[in-house]
Structures are given as C-alpha cells and as structure tokens.
Amino acid sequence: MQNLIASSLKYENGTLNVLDQYLLPHQQVWHECHSVETMKELIVSLKIRGAPLIGLGASLLVAHLAEQGATKAALGAAINELEATRPTAVNLMHCMAALRKALKQSDFVTNIVATAERLFIEDIELCERMATRGAELINSGDNILTHCNTGALATAGIGTALGVIYKAQQQHGNIHVWVDETRPLLQGGRLTAFELERWQVPYTLICDNMAASLMAAGRVDKIVVGADRIAANGDFANKVGTYNLAVLAHFHDIPFYVVAPLTTLDTQTTCGSDIAIEQRSSAEVRGLSGSFGTALWAPTHANVYNPAFDVTPAKLVTAWVLDTGVYDKNDVESGALTALK
Numbered sequence: 001m002q003n004l005i006a007s008s009l010k011y012e013n014g015t016l017n018v019l020d021q022y023l024l025p026h027q028q029v030w031h032e033c034h035s036v037e038t039m040k041e042l043i044v045s046l047k048i049r050g051a052p053l054i055g056l057g058a059s060l061l062v063a064h065l066a067e068q069g070a071t072k073a074a075l076g077a078a079i080n081e082l083e084a085t086r087p088t089a090v091n092l093m094h095c096m097a098a099l100r101k102a103l104k105q106s107d108f109v110t111n112i113v114a115t116a117e118r119l120f121i122e123d124i125e126l127c128e129r130m131a132t133r134g135a136e137l138i139n140s141g142d143n144i145l146t147h148c149n150t151g152a153l154a155t156a157g158i159g160t161a162l163g164v165i166y167k168a169q170q171q172h173g174n175i176h177v178w179v180d181e182t183r184p185l186l187q188g189g190r191l192t193a194f195e196l197e198r199w200q201v202p203y204t205l206i207c208d209n210m211a212a213s214l215m216a217a218g219r220v221d222k223i224v225v226g227a228d229r230i231a232a233n234g235d236f237a238n239k240v241g242t243y244n245l246a247v248l249a250h251f252h253d254i255p256f257y258v259v260a261p262l263t264t265l266d267t268q269t270t271c272g273s274d275i276a277i278e279q280r281s282s283a284e285v286r287g288l289s290g291s292f293g294t295a296l297w298a299p300t301h302a303n304v305y306n307p308a309f310d311v312t313p314a315k316l317v318t319a320w321v322l323d324t325g326v327y328d329k330n331d332v333e334s335g336a337l338t339a340l341k
Ligand SMILES: CSC[C@H]1O[C@H](OP(=O)(O)O)[C@H](O)[C@@H]1O
Pocket: 049, 050, 051, 052, 147, 148, 149, 150, 151, 154, 155, 159, 160, 161, 187, 225, 226, 227, 228, 238, 239, 240, 308
C-alpha cells in the first residue's frame, strides 16, 4: 500500500499510525496500530474520531492486514468487528461495504488495498469540493458558529464544516468563528480551537450554553456544522448539541448549514428517528481525565444520560452542502438529494 498521510492518520513504509485526539491539544502522541483490537480501542475511545476518519482508519488497517497475509475469513471478521465500533456515522459503514465488495474478488488483496487507497485519496478531494461550494455561502466579515470538530483532524483533507470556514477565511481574510466547546468530550474547545490556531483563523471559544445569548445579540451570522449521517428526508445526526443550535437558529432567523460528503447521505435510512444514536459512558459526563489533568465534578454515582449525537430535522436546515453541490429544502422534498445516490 502506498504512503498515505493526513493530519491524524498516516500509513508510512508499512506502518499505520493514529494521532491520539483524546490527548490533543496539549500532547501529540501517535499510536502504532497493526491489529483489529488496537483499532477498535482507538475508535471506541475517540483517540481516532470524526465520521470520515474512522472509516479511513479502519480501511487502512484492513488493507494492511490483507497485505500481511490475513485470510479471507479473518479479513471478513475484521470488517464486521470494525463496522460495529460506532453505530451512528455512516461513513464507517460505507468504507466497510466497499472493502467487503473488494474481498469478494479473486485477487482480494490487490482490490482491498486499492479500495483503501481510493477511499483515502477521494476524501481529500471531497473536502476540497465541499469547502469550495460552502465558502460561496459565507460573506466577508461573517461571524460563524460551529460545533464539535469537523476539520483536518476528522478527515483526510481539510475537513467538512471547518473546511468551509478555512476556505472562506482564505477568500475573505476577515472571518471570525465562535467555537462551541462541545461537552462532554470538548472536541470544539480542544480540537477545533487547536486547528483554527494552526490555520490562523480568528476564533472565540464559548461554552455550549452561551450560543443562545450570542444569537439573541445578533453576533452570529451563520451556523456551519458537520454530520455523521443524513437520512433520505434530509434529517441528520451530528454531535449532541447540534439540534439545540438548529432550533435557536430557526428562532433567530440565522442560516444553518450542514456540510458532509455525499457518502454521509444514507438513503436506506428513511428519517432521523431511524438513525441509531450511540450512547456513551457516564464517566465522560461526570468528569474527564487526560493530558488536561483529571477533573471529577459530579457525584461518583450520578445517573447520566450521554448520547453522542442528536438528530436535527430537515425543516430546520437552510442548506445541505455536499461535495456534489448545495441543496435546499425543495431539493430534498423533490427527491433531488436522494437521486444523487
Ligand atoms: C467531519 S466529522 C463529522 C462528525 O463526527 C464527529 O463526531 P465524533 O467526534 O464523535 O467522532 C462530530 O459529530 C462531527 O460533526
């Protein structure tokens, strides 16, 4: 397999490495990964995260195992186990389905490697196309609010929603970003802030509960978020807290854009209520530990509700920005969106 390098995932000279996103921004630790068990742990613990990146990391591992001589049965089992690690993001299922198809070929090793390479390289190109299309929606001087992390750390390219922001900043030079810290795992405060500093994009970090008053004060011009799965009717799942923003945006008449590759559109899922929402551990809400130290704030045995995602109905979305184009509610209702698949 050829060398493939992204911000938080790299395959170089036969070695697969994953940047530990749980330890960012204060520690940059790469984990070597050559087994299904290791990749499963990296995915479940969100050391590797982001809908597109999870699928790419799993794909590179399967291709590596194939080149190492794993049997068809072992590769099939690896695909199944990796696919089951996180149920909401459809990109993982898309990648594993492509590998299953390659596995059926007689020269399955060659096909699996070629598929993993194609998926990785395609993602870089998809990010560029989404960013270019989405940046056309951004005006000079816009204050954009974003949630979670949807940048280069979560993809093989420049990102989905954050890629739009990068491209808009390149074009206008005077974009400002409100960054939702994104409880409980702080993907915004830790990862998006880290990325925007690297790209020298002006930003202000806020707690998630501060977005409403900013909108009421007229200080948010647009909201741009990513997606983990878009249903056939345009409803979509994204990091928990996204629905809050969509409702607030609707109330305050603020444009609300979702940015994702076409592969995130799952026409087999009829509507948002059919999307499986990953439930995560209570410990994440009770307190955190990592490179940022340990802070346990809730009672040890507090009951916790910790869905990783929530669902935003299509009626609250201004436009869906895909690598294939920008689509509005009319496109969704007319079937133009699902006709793309
Ligand atoms: C381009 S990443 C899309 C999506 O993935 C993130 O979830 P997680 O951090 O749990 O992997 C978040 O929902 C992003 O919007």
